[in-house]
């Protein structure tokens with residue numbers, strides 16, 4: 060700045076605003092009498108400067124031209140304000156070097172972001188980049204991403220051929236728009252690069268789950284392309300039934316079942332009630348050469364002891380009182396196909412002996428009959444008990460245990476399947492609402508957290524019931540924690556408290572508490588909707604009305620599925 064006979068250097072901020080003049084209260088004070096009290100304003104946004112004449116007496120000239128309105132200043136531009144000369148010098152600031160985080164730091168940062176997702180009902184995405192064969196060092200690949208990422212985005216190392224990118228605030232569809240151009244930048248350096256995107260809260264709310272989901276989905280992407288994680292990807296079609304398989308343990312289990320299916324050896328499935336034991340048995344049947352033959356299921360715990368034997372082996376007329384006709388038992392009916400014996404540990408010891416004989420000899424004798432009949436049986440048995448313990452306790456025959464447990468698979472309980480839980484919840488909600496012709500809302504992060512925190516003693520069956528319930532209580536575009544049954548909201552054993560009959564007025568203490576994020580969200584949704592109505596559906600104006608950055612407004616409006624009365628105006 061040259062002011063009369065003196066000159067000085069005035070460092071400028073990257074972002075900010077300063078008024079130039081000789082009056083009190085200006086940021087850049089000059090002593091020249093030809094300068095107005097508030098002569099001009101310099102506005103800096105991300106290093107870019109604009110100079111505006113504030114209706115000064117002598118005006119502002121930039122490079123000899125009098126300006127009106129805001130004038131962008133370039134490096135070396137000379138501005139004259141009365142007798143004061145300003146030379147604008149912009150140091151070229153190199154773009155910041157993007158840090159390549161190690162896996163542990165990346166996981167920590169991801170955990171922090173997930174905390175925000177939960178607290179403020181935001182979205183975020185994790186991108187796994189499986190680089191494929193390349194000689195280019197990771198650091199150079201990261202450089203190639205260049206300005207395709209925002210400053211807030213983080214890049215981390217997932218191994219020698221894998222990168223992770225954290226995209227805070229971006230839901231899956233927005234992340235897709237960011238990742239596609241990144242793949243184009245990487246393609247010349249890593250031609251077989253594949254990207255997988257997983258997003259919170261839909262795909263999970265903990266770091267490991269999201270990372271493994273993104274990684275898994277990257278592997279299914281085409282070379283040079285990307286895929287977004289979602290329920291459809293994990294739906295394994297088993298003929299007339301289907302199963303969701305996403306957690307690593309479940310993926311391995313179903314791979315094992317597929318390998319076991321072609322042989323006739325029995326399979327023993329361990330798992331809690333409702334965990335999907337019958338579905339697993341069905342998978343064995345579906346993948347076996349017996350798939351076109353019957354699949355017969357018997358829950359051994361559901362039948363009174365007196366009936367189990369005739370149910371399994373059949374009975375000739377008059378074999379017992381009530382046997383008015385001859386009847387084939389389940390073993391006979393399942394011949395050629397698969398017999399699924401659920402809760403096999405509950406079989407009476409006498410029946411166990413008879414079953415063992417039938418399996419060994421592949422022959423059965425109906426009750427009240429002397430003839431033997433040939434059967435061709437494949438047994439899949441299941442139990443929630445530890446059969447070896449039952450043997451030790453004398454309640455289960457050891458020889459039958461050996462016969463049935465040629466191969467044992469263990470079905471993990473739902474609480475140990477963090478990846479599958481959100482996918483199953485989403486799918487089961489969709490199914491419940493589709494039955495009544497409604498489309499499913501998004502499940503909020505707070506609701507997802509309630510689901511995650513529940514121990515699910517009834518496993519998938521219980522989750523199915525919960526989502527059926529939620530389908531009847533939800534009415535808007537978002538399924539909130541309050542739409543879930545009360546029993547899920549508090550640790551078991553607590554007495555449920557009734558929900559508040561009337562929403563408390565501002566400042567009053569509510570009759571029962573809810574997560575604050577939920578209340579804040581409701582208020583936000585309401586205000587955004589009101590602003591939108593007041594602005595006639597013009598988002599830019601609505602965002603201004605409530606002082607929300609436009610980008611955030613648009614993002615949230617989409618997530619809340621805010622009605623846009625005059626959307627065509629923009």
Ligand SMILES: Nc1ncnc2c1ncn2[C@@H]1O[C@H](COP(=O)(O)OP(=O)(O)OP(=O)(O)O)[C@@H](O)[C@H]1O
Pocket residue numbers: 301302303304330331332333334335336337338339401483519520523
């Ligand atoms: N991974 C899964 N994907 C989709 N649906 C599932 C899955 N696991 C279980 N289900 C559904 O949950 C319900 C219970 O499953 P299933 O009957 O196979 O459990 P189970 O372990 O045999 O239960 P039980 O021992 O109490 O008879 C069924 O409606 C089934 O379709």
